[in-house]
Amino acid sequence: MLDLLTSGLHGWGPQLLSGTAMTIAVALSSFLLGLAFGAAGAAAKLSDSLVLRGLAELYTTAVRGVPELLVIYLLFFGGSGMIMAVAGIFGYSGYVELNAFSIGVAAVGLISGAYSTEVIRGAVKSVPYGQIEAARACGMGRWRILRRVLVPQTLRFALPGLGNVWQLTLKDTALISVTALAEIMRVAHTAAGSTRQSFLFYSVAALLYLALTTVSTTAFQRAERYASRGVRRA
């Protein structure tokens, strides 16, 4: 297998392997960034503040209703300008250029975060309210309730949904190839262009993605089994 990758694919094996590593790196970083956005978004949606709720609603509606490619173009062409505008407020007037990796992670993370928001919000709401009352009756403070009661159970409820978000995120990373970041799709595109073997290289790309999604499905199934080890089953 490794031999085929190194010598068989017209010498493009190593690049495809490092492209796969890049895809995994982008997907992981975006997913984690998305979890942070998701936690913040869910907190905003569940808060009492009308402004926060409105902003979070705007975020999830806009990002989930607009094509991913358009969001990527927005950050790819407009990202540096936005950063410079923000830096300008703080008195920095130099030129800021973002590399393809951070633009990609920011874009896919933004998209992933909108979906995570909904998953996390649903999971928080499925923690029975009685448990929070019970924790309060035991004299726990807000933070302790969050840490000991809310977060552990939210994670368990959110796991299946987050598994879906991860799959979406992983597949969305393919779109970053338009920014010339050397992930699987970009390498396959370049290889296909230089060898005129498009069918071969896009098939290899498809197989690599299939391998990644299959491995992650198994990993999430295991994680779910682990997270619900204390739960009685019918």
Added chain:
Amino acid sequence: MNWTVMWDSLPRLAAALPLTLQLVTMALAAGAVLAFATALLRLSGNRVAVALTSTYSFVFRGTPLLVQIFLIYYGLSQLEFVRDSFLWPVLSQPMWCAILALALNTGAYTSEILRGAIETVPQGQVEAARACGMSRVRMFRRIVLPVAVRQMLPAYGNEVILMVKASSLASTITMMEITGVARRMIAQTFAVMEIFIVAGILYLLINFIATRLIRHAEWRMTPYLRARA
């Protein structure tokens, strides 16, 4: 924010709207037929049919749509027998390649939605239909399918939205639909935010109308849930 740029970009972006709608509706129509056939074969119990349909749905749900589009548009044109076949006039057109890829993709997802819905049809209803002496086909047509379609509508609504968004990928194979036009205008004017907002609003509008239509269909199909006057 430059309002004149936004206002001026509207007609050009709106002119690309019909192409987006055309891609989406044709892909959804072909995808629905495909999903229907796939779900039936999957539930048929025939070993070969089950293996084939599960592979189809596994492959198309496990890979990014961009790979599927490139594989069909660039990949197939590399193969000699495809270029010599009668399908070449169709497969050499980016429009048909985009529709084919979108249809195969949504077909895989929709078949899973439909299969799930068919499996949730209560066994009692099936038994009742059988007790009334219905044949398998009639039972499927009169009992199982209507109940399943009603059941699947909310999930299908999400799939429609995903398809509207997915149609933007056709721009990567030269189709000038909304995203393709937006990209070109961004490169020409550098008014990134303005054009993003106008294009985004167009997509949100399509999705809003699509959700409304699905919700209306759901309302039509569930008269027994409505409050009686």
